[in-house]
Amino acid sequence: MSEDVPEDVPEVASEATPEPTSDEPKPRRRQARGERRIAQLLQAAANVFCSNGYTAASTNAIAREAHVSPGTLYQYFPNKEAIAIELGERLLHQMREAHGQAFTPENLALPLPELLDAVVDPMIEFNCANPAFLALMHGSDAPGRIAEEHDALHVSLLARVREVLAHFAPAMPAQERARVAEMTFATFKGGLDLVLAAPEGPERDAMIGELKTLLLRYLAPLTEGPLTEGPVTTTRSH
Amino acid sequence: MSEDVPEDVPEVASEATPEPTSDEPKPRRRQARGERRIAQLLQAAANVFCSNGYTAASTNAIAREAHVSPGTLYQYFPNKEAIAIELGERLLHQMREAHGQAFTPENLALPLPELLDAVVDPMIEFNCANPAFLALMHGSDAPGRIAEEHDALHVSLLARVREVLAHFAPAMPAQERARVAEMTFATFKGGLDLVLAAPEGPERDAMIGELKTLLLRYLAPLTEGPLTEGPVTTTRSH
DNA sequence: GACAAATGCGAGCGCTCGCTCGCATTCTTG
DNA sequence: CAAGAATGCGAGCGAGCGCTCGCATTTGTC
Numbered sequence: 198m199s200e201d202v203p204e205d206v207p208e209v210a211s212e213a214t215p216e217p218t219s220d221e222p223k224p225r226r227r228q229a230r231g232e233r234r235i236a237q238l239l240q241a242a243a244n245v246f247c248s249n250g251y252t253a254a255s256t257n258a259i260a261r262e263a264h265v266s267p268g269t270l271y272q273y274f275p276n277k278e279a280i281a282i283e284l285g286e287r288l289l290h291q292m293r294e295a296h297g298q299a300f301t302p303e304n305l306a307l308p309l310p311e312l313l314d315a316v317v318d319p320m321i322e323f324n325c326a327n328p329a330f331l332a333l334m335h336g337s338d339a340p341g342r343i344a345e346e347h348d349a350l351h352v353s354l355l356a357r358v359r360e361v362l363a364h365f366a367p368a369m370p371a372q373e374r375a376r377v378a379e380m381t382f383a384t385f386k387g388g389l390d391l392v393l394a395a396p397e398g399p400e401r402d403a404m405i406g407e408l409k410t411l412l413l414r415y416l417a418p419l420t421e422g423p424l425t426e427g428p429v430t431t432t433r434s435h
Numbered sequence: 436m437s438e439d440v441p442e443d444v445p446e447v448a449s450e451a452t453p454e455p456t457s458d459e460p461k462p463r464r465r466q467a468r469g470e471r472r473i474a475q476l477l478q479a480a481a482n483v484f485c486s487n488g489y490t491a492a493s494t495n496a497i498a499r500e501a502h503v504s505p506g507t508l509y510q511y512f513p514n515k516e517a518i519a520i521e522l523g524e525r526l527l528h529q530m531r532e533a534h535g536q537a538f539t540p541e542n543l544a545l546p547l548p549e550l551l552d553a554v555v556d557p558m559i560e561f562n563c564a565n566p567a568f569l570a571l572m573h574g575s576d577a578p579g580r581i582a583e584e585h586d587a588l589h590v591s592l593l594a595r596v597r598e599v600l601a602h603f604a605p606a607m608p609a610q611e612r613a614r615v616a617e618m619t620f621a622t623f624k625g626g627l628d629l630v631l632a633a634p635e636g637p638e639r640d641a642m643i644g645e646l647k648t649l650l651l652r653y654l655a656p657l658t659e660g661p662l663t664e665g666p667v668t669t670t671r672s673h
Numbered sequence: 674g675a676c677a678a679a680t681g682c683g684a685g686c687g688c689t690c691g692c693t694c695g696c697a698t699t700c701t702t703g
Numbered sequence: 704c705a706a707g708a709a710t711g712c713g714a715g716c717g718a719g720c721g722c723t724c725g726c727a728t729t730t731g732t733c
Contacts, residue, residue: 234711257689275461687723
C-alpha cells in the first residue's frame with residue numbers, strides 16, 4: 198500500500214506562509230500562478246454571486262467570468278460551496294478589521310454624534326466597496342457555513358452595540374438594552390440598503406446623513422444625566 | 436380548418452363570476468374541484484417559496500406539498516412562473532386592501548403616535564399572516580413580473596408616506612421629503628424583519644412597540660408649529 | 674346508461690447544472 | 704536537458720430540474 202497521490206483536490210491554498218520557512222521547504226511548487234488564479238476566480242465569483250446570488254450562479258459562469266475552464270476552477274476549489282466559503286471568509290475578515298477599528302475605546306469616549314460617524318462611515322464604506330458581501334450574507338440561499346459565520350458576526354456586532362448602549366444609558370435594564378441594540382442594528386441595515394441603492398454622489402451622501410440623523414434621534418433620548426451633546430440636535434434639518 | 440381544442444393550458448381560472456349568469460351559462464364545467472385545487476396548490480406554493488425561495492423551490496416539491504401529481508399542477512398553471520405570479524397577485528391584492536385601510540383620510544387627521552399605530556399595525560399583521568409575501572417580493576430571484584408589481588407597490592407606498600409627511604411638515608422641500616419618506620419606509624422594513632424574527636408573544640409585541648418608538652422619535656421633530664402630541668414622548672421608556 | 678368534458682396521474686423527455694477525467698502544457702528542480 | 708509536479712483544458716457524466724404526454728378516473732348533462 199503505497200502512499201496515494203497527495204491530494205487530487207488540494208483545497209484552497211491558505212494565504213498564510215508565503216515565505217518558505219526552514220521547517221516547510223516545500224509547501225507547494227508553483228505558488229505564484231496558482232495564487233493569482235485563486236484571486237482571479239474569487240473576484241469572478243464575487244461578481245457573479247453579486248449579480249445572480251449564490252444558487253443561481255453557475256460554476257461554469259464563474260469560470261467563464263475568470264476566462265478559465267471549469268476544470269481549472271475545480272483544481273483550486275473542491276466544489277461550488279468552497280468558493281463561496283473562501284470568498285465569504287475573506288470578506289468577513291476584512292469586515293472584522295473594519296468594525297474593529299470602528300469600536301475602539303477612544304471612539305467610545307466620543308459624544309454620540311461623533312461616535313455615530315466613527316461607526317457608521319467605515320461600515321458603509323466597506324459595503325460600498327464590497328457589494329458581494331451583502332449578496333452572500335443576506336441571501337437566504339447561502340451555504341450553511343456562510344450563514345453560521347454571518348450569524349457569529351451578527352452576534353458580535355450586537356454585543357458591541359450593547360456595549361455602547363451600556364456606556365450611554367447604564368441604568369437601562371439588560372433586556373431592553375438588547376432590544377434597542379437589535380432595533381438599532383436592524384435600522385442600520387435597512388438604511389444601508391437604501392444608501393447602496395442610491396447613486397453614488399451627493400444623493401448617497403445625503404442618504405447617509407439622513408441615516409445618521411435617524412439613529413441620533415432614536416438614541417439621543419436614551420442618554421442620561423447631562424446630555425453628551427444636547428437633545429436631538431437638528432443636525433441638518435430643512 | 437376546424438376550431439382546435441379550446442385550451443390545453445386554460446391559464447389560471449380567475450376567481451370572478453362563480454355564479455353562472457344568464458349570458459355566460461357555460462364558463463367552465465367543473466369549477467368547484469378546480470378552484471379548490473388551485474387554492475390548495477397556491478397554499479403549497481406559498482409554503483415552499485417561503486422556506487426555499489422562488490428558484491430553489493421545485494414544481495415537483497410544490498406538487499408533493501399539495502399531495503398532487505406534477506401533471507395535475509400543470510393543468511392549472513402553464514409554468515412555474517405563473518404560480519408565483521398568481522400567488523403574488525393575490526397577496527398584493529390583499530396587501531393593497533390592508534394599506535388602503537391604513538391610509539384613510541380620517542387616519543391622516545390623527546396625531547402622529549395614533550397615526551403610526553393605524554399604519555404600522557395592519558402592515559405588521561399582514562406580513563405575520565402571510566410570510567410568503569416577503570419571501571416572494573424580497574428575494575432577488577423572483578420572476579420579473581413580480582418584481583415589477585412589487586416596485587409599483589413600493590412606489591405607491593412611498594407616495595402615501597410622502598403625503599403624510601406633507602401633512603405634518605408642509606414647509607419641507609420636496610426633495611428632502613422624498614428622502615425622509617424613503618428612510619422611513621426602509622426603517623419600517625428593517626424593523627419588520629426584526630418583528631418577524633422575534634417569537635410570537637410578548638417579545639414580538641415589545642419589538643413592535645420599539646419600532647413605533649423609533650419611528651416616532653425620527654418623525655416627531657419634523658412636525659411644525661404646536662406639536663401635535665408633544666415632542667418625543669417617552670412612550671414606554673425604561 | 675351514454676357520452677364528453679374536466680380532472681388526475683406518473684414515467685419520462687430535454688435541458689442545465691455541478692463536477693470529473695484524461696491528457697496537454699508550463700514551470701521548477703537536479 | 705530530463706523528470707515530474709503544478710497548471711490548464713473541455714467534452715462529457717450523472718442528477719435534478721421544469722415540463723409533457725398518453726391514458727385512467729370522476730363528474731355533469733342528456
